Amino acid sequence: xxxxxxxxxxxxxxxxxxxxxxxxxxxxxxxxxxxxxxxxxxxxxxxxxxxxxxxxxxxxxxxxxxxxxxxxxxxxxxxxxxxxxxxxxxxxxxxxxxxxxxxxxxxxxxxxxx
Numbered sequence: 001x002x003x004x005x006x007x008x009x010x011x012x013x014x015x016x017x018x019x020x021x022x023x024x025x026x027x028x029x030x031x032x033x034x035x036x037x038x039x040x041x042x043x044x045x046x047x048x049x050x051x052x053x054x055x056x057x058x059x060x061x062x063x064x065x066x067x068x069x070x071x072x073x074x075x076x077x078x079x080x081x082x083x084x085x086x087x088x089x090x091x092x093x094x095x096x097x098x099x100x101x102x103x104x105x106x107x108x109x110x111x112x113x114x
Contacts (some may be wrong), residue, residue, distance in 0.1 A: 002028055002103045006095055009108030013083055019082040020108060022095030026101075029076040035098030036069060036080045038091035039107075049080060050098040062088075083110045 008020040033052045039045040044059065048060045049069040057069050068081040078095050094105040 001025065001099070004028065004095055004103065004105035006075040006093060006105050006108040009093060009110045011111045011113065013114050014086060016085050016112070017081070017083040018085065019108075020082065020093055020095075020109060022078040022105075023082075024078060024095065025075055027044055028097055028101070029073075029078075033070075033098045034071060034078045035096060035100070036067075036078070037094045037096060037100065038089075038110075039094070040088075043091075043095070045093050047098060047100075051078065082110070085110075087112045 005023045007040050008018060011091040012018055031053050033050055035047050035050040037047050048063050049067055051057050051069045051071050059067060066084045070079045071114050090110060090112050094104055094107040096104060
């Protein structure tokens with residue numbers, strides 16, 4: 001059974017940091033590139049960071065230098081370390097394969113506000 005469970009979101013002030021975690025079922029995770037996506041209110045869901053099976057990473061320009069994606073293949077986990085957060089980072093964050101498959105978790109809400 002395919003399962004994705006995101007956690008770690010919350011309310012943070014501008015300039016703050018958060019670490020998101022994603023537990024992925026083995027059928028999704030093994031030998032797959034994984035990504036973190038986000039959907040802000042009224043906007044489409046976009047890919048913000050991706051990581052290959054061998055930990056080669058890529059980022060959308062708006063988060064480069066501030067976000068770091070990583071994975072633990074032994075635990076089927078993907079992480080997103082976010083720092084220097086801005087109000088425009090406010091969104092629901094999801095993990096999925098990259099490119100994604102049509103199965104999504106519930107996501108985790110990140111709110112950046114003073």
